[in-house]
Amino acid sequence: EVQLVESGGGLVQPGGSLRLSCVVSGFTFSDQYMDWVRQAPGKGLEWVGRTTNKDTSYTTAYAASVKGRFTISRDESKNSLYLQMNSLKTEDTAVYYCARRNMAALDYWGQGTLVTVSS
Amino acid sequence: QSALTQPPSASGSPGQSVTISCTGTSSDVGGYNYVSWYQQHPGKAPKLMISEVSKRPSGVPDRFSGAKSGNTASLTVSGLQPEDEADYYCSSFAGTNNYVFGTGTKVTVL
Numbered sequence: 001e002v003q004l005v006e007s008g009g010g011l012v013q014p015g016g017s018l019r020l021s022c023v024v025s026g027f028t029f030s031d032q033y034m035d036w037v038r039q040a041p042g043k044g045l046e047w048v049g050r051t052t053n054k055d056t057s058y059t060t061a062y063a064a065s066v067k068g069r070f071t072i073s074r075d076e077s078k079n080s081l082y083l084q085m086n087s088l089k090t091e092d093t094a095v096y097y098c099a100r101r102n103m104a105a106l107d108y109w110g111q112g113t114l115v116t117v118s119s
Numbered sequence: 120q121s122a123l124t125q126p127p128s129a130s131g132s133p134g135q136s137v138t139i140s141c142t143g144t145s146s147d148v149g150g151y152n153y154v155s156w157y158q159q160h161p162g163k164a165p166k167l168m169i170s171e172v173s174k175r176p177s178g179v180p181d182r183f184s185g186a187k188s189g190n191t192a193s194l195t196v197s198g199l200q201p202e203d204e205a206d207y208y209c210s211s212f213a214g215t216n217n218y219v220f221g222t223g224t225k226v227t228v229l
Contacts, residue, residue, distance in 0.1 A: 103170065
């Protein structure tokens, strides 16, 4: 059974940093592209970024709204995906989901972790 | 990259059909056959319903179907059931390692 479990959310002050984790199971992690998607309270989904798989050297890509502030990484030995978020702004407040990418679709999602940026 | 445009709401009675549109540009929806649709119930994670414009993943009822014409994609839910009441989002590959979601549509089963 495929499972994705996020953690690391919480309350952080503007300008602060936070690292989210996503532990996966039920599939070969190194074979898969992985994405982060966020959803501000009461709002729609927003693509944050993605990392490719082992065959394509784990390259990353980001939405313009987070480029230069957020970094996606992965640890194959821990079956874990990470989202390092720096210089956080109030508009980064959202539920953050990790998701597995299969071709151009996200076929499995985690339950999400809430990040609140507030003073 | 601007969000794809969806109607804010759609509704239908049980057994009826509802169609949701998703309008983009030639740089996203119109340029690639990589449109997907997601269903999201309140407080839950999104669920993939359609991939690559019209492919239905295993376990998704065949009441759900997708199509595309030019820069507009659509999701049709036939034979509406109470459990279909949810928010629906489209998404498209937008080139150069970029993806975009739609604004979302709330479907109400009357």
